[in-house]
Amino acid sequence: MSYIKPNFRHPRLPENALGHTVADYDGAISTLCAGCGHDSISAAIRNACFLSSIPPHRIAKVSGIGCSSKMPTYFLGKSHGFNSVHGRMPSVATGASLANRSLTYIGVSGDGDTASIGMGQFVHLVRRNVNMTYVVANNGCYGLTKGQDSATADHGSISKYGEVNSFDGIDLASLALLQGASFVARSFSGDKEQLEPLIRAAMGHNGFAFIDVVSPCVTFNNHAGSTKSYEATRDHLDVMPLDFVPMREEIRTQYSEGTSKSVTLHDGSVIYLHKAETGFATNDRTGSLTAIQKAKDDGRILTGLLYLDPDTQDLNHNLKIASRPLNELGKDELCPGSKVLNSINEGLR
């Protein structure tokens, strides 16, 4: 934990399409442990928002409770934020999305906040396909309460106190897939080259986008025997790299055929998936589930974009919510008067 972040920035920081530098997406200085994977995720979210040129004031950060849920303080200091009750961020996110569909929603949660206390809310959020990016900083332990095993701790992983975990961990990516999520990905906090384009693609996706990020707890879960340490994660990664090219950018890079596949999002942005020769298809829900399970059986952690349905319809669409946000609707639109009421009543006769 550090106290002071100087005000000086690199004098030649690049600018995005809005004329902002990445510093305009900074938050307060982190109070997490030095070396926490969560800080890397914060930086990846910051960089993704900068690269995608999203105006900071058009973003809303929502979170629950935990080390992970403290994170939104440490990025996007000029955005909206709501730090909710433990495990209840999905309700807040759902309500916010219905009230103002024009913001970009970023939910940040942890393995405790999502896979334990918040599990009930989480599956319903997936089921309803709320238009948001949901990042789980997954470290397999409860760092805030001295590192007890969490619900995502892997079977056989050894805790800092020497206990071998005898339960199977919940696989959140598989769960999201089963529950019908339209965008499911997994990544590693130490791999920004993959994590940044994933977050950008998730923010560009029109629906619920889930990213499970292995994020080592440097204090309680970074020792020999832990399956979520920096070293163990790196040793077992099975990486599917990708690139994200937003709609308004010219596509410059040429990928040789056979090694890359592209998926176009509803807004015209393109995701390039490399390692296409593995035969992995992102539009095959069953295939993805199988691939995740197979990697797990082999002791590997499959990372990348696992599943994507680019043509999905989000909650606002399905509930036929007004296309303009509630806060933009005036009295005349919200209370159209007795004439309109009469005509509705007439229609029901």
Added chain:
Amino acid sequence: MRPTDTSDPEYFHRVVDCQYACPAHTPVPEYIRLIAQQRYSEAYLINWESNVFPGVLGRTCDRPCEPACRRGRVEEEPVAICRLKRVAADYKDDIADRLPKAGKSNGKKIALIGGGPASLTVARDLAPLGYEMHLFDAQAKGGGFMRSEIPSFRLPESVLDEEVGYVLDLGIKATFNTFVDSLQSILDKDYDAVFVGSGAPRGRDLPNLPGRNEADKNIHIGLDWLANVAFEHVKKIGKRVIVLGGGNTAMDCCRTSRRLGGEEVKVIVRSPFADMKASDWEKEDAIHEGIPILDNHVPKEFVVEKGKLIGMRFEKVEAIYHEDKRRELVPTGDEPVFVPCDDVLIAIGQENAFPWIEPSTGVNFTSSGVPVLDPLTMQSTRSNVFFGGDAAFGPENIITAVAHGHQAAVSIDLFCRGADLKVRPAPDVTLVSQKMGIHEWSYDSEPVDGKREAVPLVELEKALKNRALEVELGFDLETAFKQAERCLNCDAQTVFVPSNCIECDACADICPTTCISFIENAPEPELRKNLLVPATNEEQPIYVSEKLKTGKVLVKDEDVCLHCGLCAERCPTAAWDMQKFFYNTAKAAPILGDAR
């Protein structure tokens, strides 16, 4: 790119931009910290050991450190290093008893020709070792050009006397009012070595300009004129004065003229204003005193009427810069400009002059009139004769003269001991961790936002009335503290141990100035381009680590590192540490040793 070898002290030395830029390599951040701690005497002594004349230099230095200051790259303006040096000199206690004494005689005698900064430095460095130092100077007191050419409104005599005194008090046998007119006569006296620090005493003239001879009475060579003013042979000048030239001597001439009765004083220079050799602050000071600077005017003629100088005629030119960086002054074709005047001061440069060194001594000179020297040892073609200061390679400045003096003293000591002059003693270097706690350092790690403040000046009217009244008042202690806090502590080095790194990215994520990248290695030009923010400042090194576990390397661009220590605070494995780097150029003798 190969991993950076930080065991070579020159790598970290280069990171301390100010110290590296200083010819004498004064440990600037170290003394600035001491000023912030109100330890002015210690700050002074650090300076004194390194540059011998902190009080003088705190007022008159050419300040190569300031354009180099990292603060100037992350913000607009560098730390006011020179002003702070003066603060150390102004607010120190009596430090006389902390200075070295003359050593027990070692039976060797050294002659010093000239009493300026180079000679005095040699004397200061060698006297503690027991050398008997014989100094000869044509002036009545020591100091050389510091006394004769720097006007006392910039450098009060008392300050100069004090610091020249500290050196002479080391038992130097000084012979003043004595012009050495023969090197052979000195060599005949069986000195073990001779050091020539006689300066570049000859001011350039314009002998072929029409009217030069007829108007001679009202045309003065700037250098000689300033010396005459300093020694009070000249006390006034005409009301209208033209100063020719664009260097610091020209600035001293015009400002001195203003104090000796010059009412309409103009500086007229051939080159464009921006190309003038004078330091920016000296130009500003002249303009502040109501002296216009006319640039792009080439002198063509001294206009004489009835045997008296009435003005000068100039041709207007413009500068054309060629691709090979050559500059050409091309006439604009305008009518010649006439500027009326009563006196002209010529300050267009100075030259070395050694009419007193006989060819038979074996001291050889180049075709441009400077001695043939080994630039490392300052040794001439006669093995027991050494040079330094302006006498060595032509006109430079005080701090360069001091740096020459240190090297010459080392050489003379090696020479007298029969050792190899090329084997130079290593610098005194320490590298010590500053860690006090998880996020506590024993230096003030927080980079503050404060701006550079201007130094207060005496009221203009008062200043112009009294030639001896110092114009700059210096910083008060509150301003000095604020200024000292602006120093980024570039000597607190970021030391990286690759074997400890777990590549968690924490340092790269926290770095406020985006200096750190984990990246695939590549040849340097490519690597510089691939960093998070490309390292385009080629004058600044990049640090490249050994290969890390993932096969990447850590690269740190030193250019705009704030030395705030956040990388080390955020590192979970102490792969980063902030370590104070102290670098002291080797002198002939340990000057202060533990007294520091």
